[in-house]
Amino acid sequence: MEERLYNRRALFWICVLALFVAAMSNSIRAGAAGALKTALLDPIDAHHSGEMIGTVLGSSFLGFALSLLVVSPLLDRIGAKRMILFASACFIVGPLLVLASPFFGGSLYLMLNLAMVIWGFGWGASEATINPVTATLFSDDKTGKLNHLHAWWPAGIVLGGLLSVLFFQMLDLPWQALIALPIVPGAVLGLWAARHHFPQTESTAQGVRFGEMLAEPFRRPTFWVFFAIMFLTASAELAPGAWVDVALTQTVKMPGILVLVYVSAIMFVMRHFAGPLDRIFSDMGLLLISTVPAALGLYLLSTADSPFTAVLAATLWAIGVCFMWPTMMAAVSRRYFRSGPWGIGLIGFAGAMAIYFVLPRLGVIYDDAKLAKAGGADAFAALQPGSAEYGQVMAYAAETSFKAIAVIPVVLFFIFAVVWMLERRKRASAVTPAQMPAV
Secondary structure (H helix, E strand, C coil), X not given: CCCCCCCHHHHHHHHHHHHHHHHHHHHHHHHHXXXXXXXXXXXXXXXXXXXXXXXXXXXXXXXXXXXXXHHXXXXXXXXXXXXXXXXXXXXXXXXXXXXXXXXXXXXXXXXXXXXXXXHHHHHHHHHHHHHHHHXXXXXXXXXXXXXXXXXXXXXXXXXXXXXXXXXXXXXXXXXXXXXXXXXXXXHHHHHHHCCCCCCCCHHXXXXXXXXXXHHHHHHCCCHHHHHHHHHHHHHHHHHHHHHXXXXXXXXXXXXXXXXHHHHHHHHHHHHHHHHXXXXXXXXXXXXXXXXXXXXXXXXXXXXXXXXXXXXXXXXXXXXXXXXXXXXXHHHHHXXXXXXXXXXXXXXXXXXXXXXXXXXXXXXXXXXXXXXXXXXXXXXXXXXXXXCHHXXXXXXXXXXXXXXXXXXXXXXXXXXXXXXXXXXXXXXXXXXXXXXCCCC
16 A cells, blocks of 8 residues: 555544544434434324334444445445445435425334434445455554544544533424534535545455455354354444433433433543553453443443432443444454455444344333333323323333343353453464473
8 A cells, every 4th residue: 555645644534534423423313312202203102102213223223234234345346435425425315314204294204214224324334434444554553543443433422412412401402403413524524535545455455356355254154253242242332322312311310311421431532542452451351351341331220310320330331342343343354354344344234233123122121111110001101201100110111121231241251251262272272382482
């Protein structure tokens, strides 16, 4: 790769902006979830509106997953620049369709889901492009630079969350004003990317053929262990992040989105230390350690009933999940180099599909719990929002949904421990007598 052809610094910051817009959009969707549920879905079916908003939020992850799956193997053939421009277009069209959904009458729910899928296309096209481009630009420090890149995911979450609070709690603006916000940085992303040339990815530049890249994950079955792991790590990080506003606002006496903002601020800082931590513990060691605070944090979020307990629980959760997504990307890129952007894309696809399935399931658990606590659908319908009884019902629903997902980091602890020990044993057995230190 020739420095005179590619402005490495500018390309990295274009990648940052793409991820930042995707994150801000994700946070805004989460922040507006309660308002969308109340204004658009409660009038349709109040008893199942939790499941419906979970499905709507999950549709953005479906778009994310589908675009990752399609774009990743074709990235070098289509071109990274074209994919960033496509992402920019989706960041504009997706919000516009959400804004237009109330005008579709009986097709409102369908239009909301379609809008979220398209919005998710932008996120997926961004991830499918920026991860292999960053791994190519900084091939000597993949874990560090991918974590630096993904530090801007929580930064975007923070901005989107603060804007959600500003618009809804302070300015009392309609949900449409918040949903329209990502259109502006989405347009800036396209204009900036249009001015620069992008490199081919690392594997293609080093002569790995297209067929070899596609075959690599199937030629090495251990790749699918990481695929399964990513399904779980994403469920522990992103699903609760999308769910906090719906579940916690009624129980901790503060906007649930502020919990997500606080968590994201911690993640932004900590991801800048991933490189040194990787060198001390290894990527698998870092992931193993992370599962303990993640599990404790999610369990404590299920019992939080005040701003203090919510912040305490969120601190542990943030420390636990902050390294998971980018470190999984770096781990796969390091172990399965010849899979190139296809391998990284498959891992992202696993994470996205996890959220697509998990969020609606959280909605079902939440709805079932609130109806059971209230004593049935009719009893729930008779409750007055804001009453003590209503608060108890919603608190029980939030507790039940978060407890369900707190099991995932516990499972991950044992999986990471097995992978770490097997790899450690393999490295030890690879040391020949000649390489062993003299006694």
